Amino acid sequence: MRSTQRYDEAVAGVGVGHTAELGLDAPLTLDCGVDLGPFAVAYQTYGELNEDRSNLILVCHALTGDQFVTGANPITGKEGWWPFMVGPGLPFDTDRYFVVCANVLGGCMGTEGPKSVNPRTGKPYxxxxxxxxxxxxVRAQAMLLDRLGIEKIFCVCGGSMGGMQALQWAVTYPERVHAAIPIGSAAHHTAQNIALHEVGRQAIMGDADWRDGDYVSHGAIPRTGLSVARMAAHISYLSEAAMHRKFGRQLQDRNSVSYGFGADFQVESYLRHQGTVFVERFDANSYLYLTRAMDYFDLVKEYDGVLADAFEGCPTRFCLISFTGDWLFPTPESRKIVHALNAAAANVSFVEIDSDKGHDAFLLDEPEMFETIRGFLMGAAEHWSGGTP
Amino acid sequence: MRSTQRYDEAVAGVGVGHTAELGLDAPLTLDCGVDLGPFAVAYQTYGELNEDRSNLILVCHALTGDQFVTGANPITGKEGWWPFMVGPGLPFDTDRYFVVCANVLGGCMGTEGPKSVNPRTGKPYxxxxxxxxxxxxVRAQAMLLDRLGIEKIFCVCGGSMGGMQALQWAVTYPERVHAAIPIGSAAHHTAQNIALHEVGRQAIMGDADWRDGDYVSHGAIPRTGLSVARMAAHISYLSEAAMHRKFGRQLQDRNSVSYGFGADFQVESYLRHQGTVFVERFDANSYLYLTRAMDYFDLVKEYDGVLADAFEGCPTRFCLISFTGDWLFPTPESRKIVHALNAAAANVSFVEIDSDKGHDAFLLDEPEMFETIRGFLMGAAEHWSGGTP
Incomplete structure (x- = not known):
């Protein structure tokens, strides 16, 4: 299959789970006006689709996430990014639900993105x-579900950029989405969010090895730029309190400062490590594209400044979750969405969870989040006419 | 004079105000153990020293500040960084006080730093x-005051890194400091502070043009790295609210997004501009050295975890100021110092000013800050036995 082969070239033969080649009959017309197709979407599934195809939970991953939600990630060799959430007996109980997660368009884990080979040129895009x-x-994911023969989603869920997708799903395909759980998300990126992303992009694009985005052809990787981008982003994912608890001013393998520019402090060593391992698993251009997609996300502007209009007549049941210690997607951003949903008379519940772990809290073992989701799914199932989830 | 000549080489003949060559008789023994000397300290003065040399206000500048507190900065051609604070009739009234500000050791505006020529090699350090x-x-500043024949400081004041110096002055030379005003400061850098600085340093040191710090000899400048460092830092100087008010999601000279990686948003354009102009005025190695000095600052550790011991018997009158919207040096950091001063039975007042402008608030037109300082100086003058300030 062309798409698989193309991706295999990119990831040196490591499997990426399932891959669907979409847009064969008709291309996907993107917001920018370009017709894309055919294109690959890599995805992973957990649990079994039931007979009446009514038990789908679609998980949408965040900026640097991928389709490997749980279990071993064959690319990184590490555990998936949401092991507490998806599995037998867990909130997204794979004994009951069919969980699907697709690598996003523009990504670098098997779905079509800047690292993919452009069939028209034979070179990476x-x-x-x-x-x-x-x-x-979201449109690409809808095409994937069409391919899988699934019309309705029992629940779509994601944190951060995944939450943006969950919101967009309910707005663009309200009739297909029974329930949505956007976590630590927002209806649009703030100036500070955009600014933080722009720092990362400038670090990447300013790296001499970026070579105007054509580094793959040159056998180069903008390591420094991508690493710095990750380091800057990582700070924004943690709260000040979490960093203090984790590292404080503790020194790294030394008793006193070195009077130099090595990693004297544990927090420096940690950040450098985060940057280094990220370069090994993520494509620099994908980082540009996905941060840009987040920056552009603006449901408010799309509906002429009235967010409630985005949800007019939307039958989806919503559960929004935010964390007190999240300064990247703080509670007021979730509250704006809740107010708009209320104004649109939509069905919505909202939980702000007390946690000082920062934006990354949604990825962690947060019992209150799990309980909230379990309860919400139970209620959603009671109101689900699509079948037995 | 050697130091002036050396600095003139560095800044292409632009005047830097006064320059003192210090450490001629005995070197300055640095904390790292190195003996430095002779070395240049560039400084600027405003107002007149009175007859009994009792009217000195020593201003300590922040990370990227310099000795040009007010009036035109001859290097940048722009206005000084604290025009609201220093001048006739202003809080630091130059009709009454003799205001001195010296470029810090390690800086790049005339004081000895990594950009200076090492007399032993004839090349930049x-x-x-x-x-x-x-x-x-602070030791270098003390040597400057010795040279100027000023024993006692009526008041030492600074924000951010300048506040650290003001604190250190009172701790190291308590008998020389009648009053101290540390603004938006801390007794030590937090893990998040260190992390933010480390991102900037990694951006600089990862720039191919940095050339292991020897870029001057190679006729290069690590522009991208220094610019990215500045952009990342700049975000931390503003509050989310200030960024939202200033930029929101407004586009830059366009009606719709470009579907590209140019500066679509005003906040991107602004940050890029901040990065670009910073490269023109600041030395990349100085940025490494000064951020490191801030990271190393730790009065708590220096006194074995008991900050109060730093102020034991200290006769200095303190006025601490913080801003509600400052997330880089938040109020709790100032409060820790206030508690320690109280525990040491020192004379201290503390004002938290309601401002959503972020860390940079101390540089802005903040009437409550000015009133606080006017009142504090009036009280300090009443208790000043050093002469008529």
């Missing part, structure tokens, strides 16, 4: 890959 | 310049 949006990601 | 600390900066 690089910056010739069209700029995509959150809505484009 | 680069990374062979010894790593300095906040205490080293």
């Amino acid at each position: 690089g910056l010739s890959f069209p700029v995509i949006t959150i809505k484009d990601m | 680069g990374l062979s310049f010894p790593v300095i600390t906040i205490k080293d900066m």
Whole structure:
């Protein structure tokens, strides 16, 4: 299969789970106006689809996540990113639900993105890959579900950029989404969010090895830029309190400062490590594209400044979750969405969870989040006419 | 004069105000153990020293500040960084006080730093310049005051890194400091502070043009790295609210997004501009040295975990100021110092000013800050036995 082969070239033969080649009959018309197709979407599934195809939970991953939600990630060799959430007996109980997660459009884990080979040129797209949006990601996922023969989603859920997708799903395909759980998310990126992303992009694009986005052809990788981007982003994922608890001012393998520019402090060593391992698993151009998609996300503007209009007549049941210690997607951003949903007379519940772990809390073992989701799914199942989830 | 000549080479003949060559008789023994001397300290003065030399206000500048507190900065051509604070009739009234500000050790505006020419090699120090600390900066300032024949400081004041110096002055030379005003400061850098600085340093040191710190000899400048460092830091100087008010999601000279990686948003354009102009005025190695000095600053550790011991018997009158919207040096950090001063039975007042402008608030037109300082100086003058300030 062409798409698989193309991706295999990119990841040196490591399997990426399932891959669907989409847009064969008709291309996907992106928000930027470009027709994309055919294109690959890599995805992973957990649990079994039931007979009436009514038990789908679609998980949408965050900026640097991927389709490997739980179990071993064959690319990194590490555990998936949401092991507490998905599995037998867990909130997304794979004994009951069919859980699907697809690598987003523009990503670098098997779905079409700037690292993919452009069939028209035989070379990686690089910056010739069209700029995509959150809505484009969702459209591609809808095409995947069409391919899988699943019309209705019992529940779509994601944190951060995944939460943006969950919101966009309910807005773009309200009739297909029974329930949605956007976690630590927002209806649009704030100036500070955009600024933080722009620092990362400038670090990447300013790296001499970026080579105008064509580094793959040159056998180069903008390691420094991508690493710095990750380091800056990582700070924004943690709260000040979490960093203090984890590292404080503790020194790294030394009793006193070195009077130099090595990693004297544990927090420096940790950040450098985060940067280094990220470069091994993530594509620099994908980082540009996905941060851009987040920056562009703006449901408020799309509905002429009235967010409630985005949810007019939307039958989806919503559960929004935020964390007190999240300064990247703080509670007021979730509250704006809740107010809009209330104004649109939509069905919505909202939980702000007390946690000082920062934005990353949604990825962690947060019992209150799990309980909230279990309860919400139970209620959603009671109101589900699509079948037995 | 050697130091002036050396600095003139560095800044292409632009005047830097006064320059003192210090450490001629005896070197300055730095915390790292290196003996530095002779070395240049560039400084600027405002107002007149009175007859009994009792009217000195020593201003300590922040990370990227310099000695040009007010009036035109001859290097940048722009206005000084604290025009609201220093001048006739202003809080630091130059009709009454003699205001001195020296470029810090390790800086790049005329005081000895990594950009200076090492007389032993005839080349810029680069990374062979010894790593300095906040205490080293203060020691060099003390040597400058000795040279100027001023024994006692009526008041020492600074924000951010300047506040660290003000604290260090009172701790190291308590008998020389009648009053101290540390603004938006801390007794030590937090893990998040260190992390943010480390991102900037990694951006600089990862820039191919940094050349192991020897870029001057190679006729290069690590522009990208320094610019990215500045952009990341700049975000931390503003509050989310200030960024939202200033930029929101407004586009830059366009009606719709470009589906590209240009500066679509005003906040991106602004940050890029901040990065670009910073590269023109600041030395990349100085940025490494000064951020390191801030990271190393730790009055708590220096006094074995009991900050109050730092102020034992200290006769200095303190006024601490913090801002509600400052997330880089938040109020709790100032409060820790206030508690320690109280525990040491020192004379201290503390004002938290309601401002959502972020860390940079101390540089802005903040009437409550000015009133606080006016009132504090009036009280300090009443208790000043050093003469008529």
